[in-house]
Amino acid sequence: xxxxxxxxxxxxxxxxxxxxxxxxxxxxxxxxxxxxxxxxxxxxxxxxxxxxxxxxxxxxxxxxxxxxxxxxxxxxxxxxxxxxxxxxxxxxxxxxxxxxxxxxxxxxxxxxxx
Amino acid sequence: xxxxxxxxxxxxxxxxxxxxxxxxxxxxxxxxxxxxxxxxxxxxxxxxxxxxxxxxxxxxxxxxxxxxxxxxxxxxxxxxxxxxxxxxxxxxxxxxxxxxxxxxxxxxxxxxx
Numbered sequence: 052x053x054x055x056x057x058x059x060x061x062x063x064x065x066x067x068x069x070x071x072x073x074x075x076x077x078x079x080x081x082x083x084x085x086x087x088x089x090x091x092x093x094x095x096x097x098x099x100x101x102x103x104x105x106x107x108x109x110x111x112x113x114x115x116x117x118x119x120x121x122x123x124x125x126x127x128x129x130x131x132x133x134x135x136x137x138x139x140x141x142x143x144x145x146x147x148x149x150x151x152x153x154x155x156x157x158x159x160x161x162x163x164x165x
Numbered sequence: 166x167x168x169x170x171x172x173x174x175x176x177x178x179x180x181x182x183x184x185x186x187x188x189x190x191x192x193x194x195x196x197x198x199x200x201x202x203x204x205x206x207x208x209x210x211x212x213x214x215x216x217x218x219x220x221x222x223x224x225x226x227x228x229x230x231x232x233x234x235x236x237x238x239x240x241x242x243x244x245x246x247x248x249x250x251x252x253x254x255x256x257x258x259x260x261x262x263x264x265x266x267x268x269x270x271x272x273x274x275x276x277x278x
């Protein structure tokens with residue numbers, strides 16, 4: 052069964068450093084997403100991406116964040132200058148675009164900012 | 166952002182009995198509602214969904230009920246099994262262009278053998 056994959060599974064970085072989180076969505080899906088879950092809190096929407104551009108973003112997704120689909124398979128989230136409060140699980144998801152918004156999630160990347 | 170609320174942080178049920186997980190929402194623009202299941206150290210897994218034009222959707226042991234007038238939905242699991250023990254997230258989306266999904270805080274279900 053096709054699945055969303057994410058790398059790395061755990062990223063540790065120093066405050067102020069740039070990080071890039073990588074995702075490979077399911078190949079025939081059209082919509083791509085990043086969500087995050089701070090420890091003990093709810094899963095929060097960050098951004099959706101369709102047709103090579105951002106279609107929606109939340110207030111969390113400020114100028115420090117950017118997304119890119121550099122080739123036909125990868126979807127990346129970049130945080131330019133990490134803050135302590137960026138520590139969270141980051142989930143990538145993809146959606147085919149045609150059925151009840153059934154988004155498939157990856158296993159997540161745990162980002163720890165020291 | 167409290168658009169989707171799950172007021173019960175946890176629920177404990179005996180194996181073989183019914184589990185009922187509840188969810189309330191405030192945004193009338195939501196047109197799809199979904200339930201996700203999540204195990205520790207894994208991403209959410211889609212379980213079942215319902216369109217706002219329906220009031221019930223069933224898939225095996227899982228049934229979702231939607232009461233639009235009350236802005237309430239529930240997930241019924243019958244019969245409950247120990248393997249169902251996980252965190253269940255209620256979620257909702259609207260066709261605002263990106264189909265973003267808003268999640269509730271989750272309910273941790275314990276199914277006792």
